Amino acid sequence: MEHEKTFRTKTGFCHILSDKIILSRDGIIGNVAKITVGNGISRILLIYSTISIFLIYSAYSSFQKGENVSVLFFGLLAIFLIYGIIKSINNSATPIIERSKIKEVKFINAKVGLTRSRFEILFEDENGKLKKRLIMLPGSLNDGTNETEKALTIMKGERILAT
Structure with a gap:
């Protein structure tokens, strides 16, 4: 199988492959998100x-x-x-993002007690429109600090996020 790097997200896992990013949902929160949001917003x-x-x-x-x-x-x-x-309105809930279609990746750090850390990925969808995909990282009650560090290390190591 292809080498992948994985980190936890708010609702599941983010798998970084050589050609794409795959977001999978897991557990109760992921199942609720799948029902309410699906693959679109x-x-x-x-x-x-x-x-x-x-x-x-x-x-x-x-x-x-x-x-x-x-x-x-x-x-x-x-x-x-x-x-x-x-x-x-231009956000996306797509579970698969082709790495070649990524235009920009930003990391936004958490504001303690108010927000979660997240990645904002600006990419071109299959119709050629620019969309934004948020990857929400786990909160402070779910070992968010350590998971954020792990996610940052993976994203920088894979050269998706500029150092």
């Missing part, structure tokens, strides 16, 4: 859009009743979700 964006529409409707109803605090709360929450939808 359109389903989750549709869910967020539905929630945003409901929040906008709730803000409008509260406005008609003169409940200004509710208007502000529902409105801000809807704006936050819409911002997330717009920012995520």
